[in-house]
Amino acid sequence: MSTNDINKVxxxxxxxxxxxxxxxxxxxxxxxLSADDVEELDRIIKRRRPLQRGECLFQAGDVFTAIYAIRSxxxxxxxxxxxxxxxxxxxxxxxxxxxxxxxxTDTHNCTARALETTSVCEIxxxxxxxxxxxxxxxxxxLLRIMSKEIxxxxxxxxxxxxxxxxxxxxxxxxxxxxQFSDRHFSAREFNLSMSRTDIANxxxxxxxxxxxxxxxxxxxxxxxVDRKHVVIEDMDGxxxxxxxxxxxxxxxxxAHN
Amino acid sequence: MSTNDINKVxxxxxxxxxxxxxxxxxxxxxxxLSADDVEELDRIIKRRRPLQRGECLFQAGDVFTAIYAIRSxxxxxxxxxxxxxxxxxxxxxxxxxxxxxxxxTDTHNCTARALETTSVCEIxxxxxxxxxxxxxxxxxxLLRIMSKEIxxxxxxxxxxxxxxxxxxxxxxxxxxxxQFSDRHFSAREFNLSMSRTDIANxxxxxxxxxxxxxxxxxxxxxxxVDRKHVVIEDMDGxxxxxxxxxxxxxxxxxAHN
DNA sequence: CGGTTTTATTGATTTAGCTCAAGGCTTCTG
DNA sequence: CAGAAGCCTTGAGCTAAATCAATAAAACCG
Numbered sequence: 001m002s003t004n005d006i007n008k009v010x011x012x013x014x015x016x017x018x019x020x021x022x023x024x025x026x027x028x029x030x031x032x033l034s035a036d037d038v039e040e041l042d043r044i045i046k047r048r049r050p051l052q053r054g055e056c057l058f059q060a061g062d063v064f065t066a067i068y069a070i071r072s073x074x075x076x077x078x079x080x081x082x083x084x085x086x087x088x089x090x091x092x093x094x095x096x097x098x099x100x101x102x103x104x105t106d107t108h109n110c111t112a113r114a115l116e117t118t119s120v121c122e123i124x125x126x127x128x129x130x131x132x133x134x135x136x137x138x139x140x141x142l143l144r145i146m147s148k149e150i151x152x153x154x155x156x157x158x159x160x161x162x163x164x165x166x167x168x169x170x171x172x173x174x175x176x177x178x179q180f181s182d183r184h185f186s187a188r189e190f191n192l193s194m195s196r197t198d199i200a201n202x203x204x205x206x207x208x209x210x211x212x213x214x215x216x217x218x219x220x221x222x223x224x225v226d227r228k229h230v231v232i233e234d235m236d237g238x239x240x241x242x243x244x245x246x247x248x249x250x251x252x253x254x255a256h257n
Numbered sequence: 258m259s260t261n262d263i264n265k266v267x268x269x270x271x272x273x274x275x276x277x278x279x280x281x282x283x284x285x286x287x288x289x290l291s292a293d294d295v296e297e298l299d300r301i302i303k304r305r306r307p308l309q310r311g312e313c314l315f316q317a318g319d320v321f322t323a324i325y326a327i328r329s330x331x332x333x334x335x336x337x338x339x340x341x342x343x344x345x346x347x348x349x350x351x352x353x354x355x356x357x358x359x360x361x362t363d364t365h366n367c368t369a370r371a372l373e374t375t376s377v378c379e380i381x382x383x384x385x386x387x388x389x390x391x392x393x394x395x396x397x398x399l400l401r402i403m404s405k406e407i408x409x410x411x412x413x414x415x416x417x418x419x420x421x422x423x424x425x426x427x428x429x430x431x432x433x434x435x436q437f438s439d440r441h442f443s444a445r446e447f448n449l450s451m452s453r454t455d456i457a458n459x460x461x462x463x464x465x466x467x468x469x470x471x472x473x474x475x476x477x478x479x480x481x482v483d484r485k486h487v488v489i490e491d492m493d494g495x496x497x498x499x500x501x502x503x504x505x506x507x508x509x510x511x512a513h514n
Numbered sequence: 515c516g517g518t519t520t521t522a523t524t525g526a527t528t529t530a531g532c533t534c535a536a537g538g539c540t541t542c543t544g
Numbered sequence: 545c546a547g548a549a550g551c552c553t554t555g556a557g558c559t560a561a562a563t564c565a566a567t568a569a570a571a572c573c574g
Contacts, residue, residue: 079415082500087415101411110411129397135525139396140386146403147360153410154358154367158336158344160417161461171437198553204418206532211553227540227552244338421568422561453522463562468523484522 028093037135044127051114059111064102066124070094073118074193088202091194100146115193132238160204168203169213170242176231194226294392301384301403306370316368321359323381327351330375331450334367345459348451351435357403419463425460426470427499434489449485
């Protein structure tokens, strides 16, 4: 146990620094926490060995014990339908919290698999609850984060229900771009860590359609794609494509009502 | 003010009874609240004059002050896109809480409009927060409810991304049926309070498609539809239709991967 | 209660995106 | 580095659902 403790100490030291540059700021930054509180929050966070590509953070059916904040890398979450089909429910990039949907059922409802080498912070939920009782704003902040997730899911539903293949892919690329730029990475140039198949699955399209769209976006001068590497050449054009503004779009309007 | 107080007293008396038979049980039942706590929860709940068909409970852009529990009737929530198109994000039946997605932004992100005469309980959010600090389980329960909403939204996304028109409508009817039976109404026979247009909008389909599907379901002996009145004749058949099990379905498989 | 508006149904045609098919390019493995 | 396996792309139909169009049935209203 003492070896363990020594490890812990060194871990915690690096931890604090890590946390500040990591996604947990979502939880702690808006709270005006005292130094003591931050330290306490730090203390309950477990660092884990980074996940290798293909490894699972948790699997559907696992008992829910913790929520996770992605520090680096990326993962996909997916459910498996009765008939064994995989349905991708989301791609998660640094600064996101995953596992929140398991609070209701005490069981994870989806599997989270690393798309590349990925490191996360683990926040044991019971400890977080205890801490929430002591730090007034913490639980409130958690509610905010969940509310935000509901809101985002609703927006997602809208474009799944209404948008064309073209709009869906354009939206996805723009969302990723935004997320990267929010995290101080390039908004124009990034790597897709997921396969075309995953993208298609997520967007509710066939792989072939996604592939064709990438080609078309490229030949339209919107993007420059090489395998997983994407450079956005015409951000405004992509935005127009995503919004599908009926005033500018004179070609056939779809069932938007 | 004294007239107001007298009104309040009589309101609160009826309130308690109302609350127990109403949707707020989601919030209080699982908490093993003491009688005092229930009373305190009761006290913060405001009863409002029932909404008439077409009236709005809140509108997108309104400042967020309260969440609402539907006692009777139904409402739809929808957002209006930049170009003025309406997008229905949900239908809400008795026992549901609405307004949770506004917690993040302090502003309502959608409009909630009554589909018929509808009564709701209003729960001022600041009061609920104060109470949450006093009653340990309350905030936790709120987290659970929100987690559940995230989960449901994700499931919804799956069928929007993947399912055929047929499956979408079948699923919607089954979900409504379940919700009615959970609330001790008939699972087989109910009224659709929303228009075909709203259903189509919600499901991401054209009105004509929805109309045709109703006709087909009827001629297939799954349903008996007369205007807004629906009788489910073959629950199993409808279930099969909704799931679209590829093993039983020998006709063309879709892009389910 | 007759006229107007809204809402729903049904048919005919078009089209976005799926399926099927085949070939090229990576990555992995022995 | 050769062969296999997997991923990605492109082409050629095909099909589910959209659009367009017309009618019918309610609901609304003066």
